[in-house]
Amino acid sequence: MEKNGLLRGLVHTYHGKDQPVDYYLHLDDEKIPLNDLLGSDITITYLGQKNCISCGRKTNKTFNSGYCYPCFTNLAENDLCIVKPHECHFDNGTCRDESFGETYCMIPHYVYLALSSDVKVGLTRKHNQLKRWVDQGAIRAIPIAELPTRRMAGKLEFHLSQYLPDKTNWRKMLKGDVTDKDLLAVRDEVYQHFPEQFNPFKLNENEWVDITYPILETLDKINSMSLDKTETIQGKLLGAKAQYLILSTGVFQTRKHAGYHVAFRG
Incomplete structure (x- = not known):
C-alpha cells in the first residue's frame, strides 16, 4: 500500500482498558489503519513541500506543528494562553478570536x-x-x-x-x-x-x-528521527504511543511533521 498526502499526525480510538488503542495515520482526509501493520516494514518519505494545515499556504517552515507564520501569529489556537491557560485574556477583550474563545475556552x-x-x-x-x-x-x-x-x-x-x-x-x-x-x-x-x-x-x-497501547516491543535506546534530517524514515513498525510511531530504527513524532507532504508505504 502506498499513499501520498499532507501529514496531519496520528488519530486514535479508545476501546477500553482491555483492548489496545486503534491508531491511524492521518494523511489529507484519509486515515490509514496502523495496528494491522504492526511487525511490518513501513516507509515515510518527505516529498519536498510543506503547506499550512489551516490556510493551505505553501511555506518553507512550519510553526507549532503545521502552521505557516501568519496563522501562527494570528489564530487564537496558537496564542500563548493555549499553553499557559492561566494567562487567558478573553475577559479583557484581547482574545484573537472571540468565537474560538467561547467555543473552546469558556466551557467546562x-x-x-x-x-x-x-x-x-x-x-x-x-x-x-x-x-x-x-x-x-x-x-x-x-x-x-x-x-x-x-x-x-x-x-x-x-x-x-x-x-x-x-x-x-x-x-x-x-x-x-x-x-x-x-x-x-x-x-x-x-x-x-x-x-x-x-x-x-x-x-x-x-x-x-x-489505557493500553499497540506495542509489540519497546526500544532500549530512543533515537528520534526527523524528516528535516533525512528524506526517508523507514523500519519495522513496533508500535504507536502518544503521537509517536515506534520503529525498529527509532521513533518518529508525527505531529511535529504536520504540514509535510509525504509518501507512506506499508
Missing part, C-alpha cells in the same frame, strides 16, 4: 492526574479527556476537578504544578519506564494542596481510566 474543563512517565497534572476540555490522555501517552488517568472555564482550570493546574510536574518525560514514556502509582491515593494527597476557592469543584471519581 477538567484538571486531571495522568501517569505517563510519572504522575503529572494537566487540563483538558470536558469530553475531550481520552483524546488528550492518549496524545500524551498516559497509561492511567483520572479527572480530579471540573472548572467552568479554561482560565480557572489553568489557575488550578498552575498552582498544583508546584507539587507535581506538568510535563511528560517523552523518552521514559516511550520506553515504558513508568513507576506504578495509585492515582486515587495521589489525588487525595493533591487535594490537600487545593486553594479553598477550588474545593467546590473537586470530583470524587471511584476509579481511574487505564
Whole structure:
C-alpha cells in the first residue's frame, strides 16, 4: 500500500482498558489503519513541500506543528494562553478570536492526574479527556476537578504544578519506564494542596481510566528521527504511543511533521 498526502499526525480510538488503542495515520482526509501493520516494514518519505494545515499556504517552515507564520501569529489556537491557560485574556477583550474563545475556552474543563512517565497534572476540555490522555501517552488517568472555564482550570493546574510536574518525560514514556502509582491515593494527597476557592469543584471519581497501547516491543535506546534530517524514515513498525510511531530504527513524532507532504508505504 502506498499513499501520498499532507501529514496531519496520528488519530486514535479508545476501546477500553482491555483492548489496545486503534491508531491511524492521518494523511489529507484519509486515515490509514496502523495496528494491522504492526511487525511490518513501513516507509515515510518527505516529498519536498510543506503547506499550512489551516490556510493551505505553501511555506518553507512550519510553526507549532503545521502552521505557516501568519496563522501562527494570528489564530487564537496558537496564542500563548493555549499553553499557559492561566494567562487567558478573553475577559479583557484581547482574545484573537472571540468565537474560538467561547467555543473552546469558556466551557467546562477538567484538571486531571495522568501517569505517563510519572504522575503529572494537566487540563483538558470536558469530553475531550481520552483524546488528550492518549496524545500524551498516559497509561492511567483520572479527572480530579471540573472548572467552568479554561482560565480557572489553568489557575488550578498552575498552582498544583508546584507539587507535581506538568510535563511528560517523552523518552521514559516511550520506553515504558513508568513507576506504578495509585492515582486515587495521589489525588487525595493533591487535594490537600487545593486553594479553598477550588474545593467546590473537586470530583470524587471511584476509579481511574487505564489505557493500553499497540506495542509489540519497546526500544532500549530512543533515537528520534526527523524528516528535516533525512528524506526517508523507514523500519519495522513496533508500535504507536502518544503521537509517536515506534520503529525498529527509532521513533518518529508525527505531529511535529504536520504540514509535510509525504509518501507512506506499508
